[in-house]
Amino acid sequence: MTATPTEITLHQKSKTLEVAFDDGARYTLPAEFLRVYSPSAEVRGHGEGQEVLQVGKRNVGISGIEPVGQYAIKITFDDGHDSGLYSWDYLYGLGRDQEILWQNYLSRLEKADASREPAR
Template sequence: MSGLTPDTPHPLEIRLLTESRRLEISFDDGARFSLPAEYLRVYSPSAEVRGHGAGQEVLQVGKRQVAITALEPVGHYALKIVFDDGHDSGLFSWDYLYRLGADYDRNWQDYLDRLARAGASRE
């Protein structure tokens, strides 16, 4: 899952904004992202969310109010994000966080479309 290379952008600053339930990340290539907790939760790289192979993804519903309760660095390559719904098994590598930020608009619309097709809700 991790595609870390010497050219992978690395975070310079990671800030948890608890009031707005967002994670702000500034990378060493100048990119800066502000990612909602709900977005990070529904795109967690954990097996619980992604499944164990293509087509086994589990649609996450009812996560609109989810918050991040803790951030734990993992070596020099990832961040473990602990959510208030008890989910804490995904390791967000620097390259995955970067892709989540860069592809936010497309990913978020895809998530909303999948919810609509399933007749499910963010609530």
């Protein structure tokens, strides 16, 4: 059974999205985290091993959120990225597994000798 959001709040100043679910779970997801784990094909690729490492996203913010039916939201980031639908299941998984996913991302950056800092 899918947990459904009861509240979705964008905090512009802290660049976070707070999502409360009907099972009592509540997650605060940074814009950078949401951006680097975008469910879009541009980020995830079209199959296993085709993921594209997102770099330079430390300062990314969220410029808009649109509901998509009763099952997802579309997030527009201030770097222009706006593809990929964040389903309730996907958002819940990001929140639940945030610490592991974030450490995985940082490890991938390190292995690629890449940075979270935007190019100058």
